[in-house]
Amino acid sequence: MIHTEMDQDILKVLITEEELRECVKKLGEQISRDYQGKNLLMVSVLKGSVVFMSDLMRSITIPALIDFMSVSSYGSGVKTSGVVKIIKDLDQQLEGKDLLIVEDILDSGMTLSYLSQLLRARNPRSIRIATLLDKPERRTADIQADYYGFRVPDAFVVGYGLDYSEKYRNLPYIGVLKPEVYSK
Numbered sequence: 448m449i450h451t452e453m454d455q456d457i458l459k460v461l462i463t464e465e466e467l468r469e470c471v472k473k474l475g476e477q478i479s480r481d482y483q484g485k486n487l488l489m490v491s492v493l494k495g496s497v498v499f500m501s502d503l504m505r506s507i508t509i510p511a512l513i514d515f516m517s518v519s520s521y522g523s524g525v526k527t528s529g530v531v532k533i534i535k536d537l538d539q540q541l542e543g544k545d546l547l548i549v550e551d552i553l554d555s556g557m558t559l560s561y562l563s564q565l566l567r568a569r570n571p572r573s574i575r576i577a578t579l580l581d582k583p584e585r586r587t588a589d590i591q592a593d594y595y596g597f598r599v600p601d602a603f604v605v606g607y608g609l610d611y612s613e614k615y616r617n618l619p620y621i622g623v624l625k626p627e628v629y630s631k
């Protein structure tokens with residue numbers, strides 16, 4: 448499918464729709480095996496992870512609950528502010544649950560480091576992290592993903608849920624944004 452207006456702002460396609468589909472299916476199979484007999488609660492961190500979440504949950508073949516949480520870390524720019532604030536909290540209680548935090552991208556790790564600390568205090572049975580993308584070069588917090596889809600280089604990427612200034616989330620692939628778009 449052509450998304451001409453948005454495609455013009457993309458320097459190059461990093462991960463195609465086909466590659467995303469295959470990878471998410473494999474992750475789902477792995478998570479289904481690992482969480483067999485457990486109390487899986489998938490928590491999607493809004494809004495970047497919604498596309499990943501909706502594909503991942505459908506590739507999971509065991510019973511799973513879902514919930515959503517919204518935190519702010521980046522504002523509308525490309526650099527982390529270091530400030531993480533809860534905009535929307537979970538509806539579910541966490542006690543006895545095997546929590547799987549679903550994220551779009553693990554960058555500096557500050558958001559997830561804060562979130563997992565906060566959620567751990569609510570006594571879930573376990574906490575793991577599934578991120579679609581991992582940018583290990585940019586990590587400043589001491590945190591790793593238990594499941595990741597792709598390692599990506601230190602470039603600003605958009606699509607498949609990821610945004611720049613709330614735009615490009617609906618692109619079906621992951622692409623590197625042209626630097627002139629955010630230096631304007």
Ligand code: IMP
Pocket residue numbers: 495520521527550551552553554555556557558559602603604605609610611
């Ligand atoms: P962290 O706290 O630095 O790990 O940042 C995590 C959040 O920053 C992600 O959930 C994204 O919303 C955003 N982010 C980091 N890198 C990118 C990127 O390359 N493209 C779009 N959003 C990004």
Ligand code: MG
Pocket residue numbers: 495521610
């Ligand atoms: Mg974002």
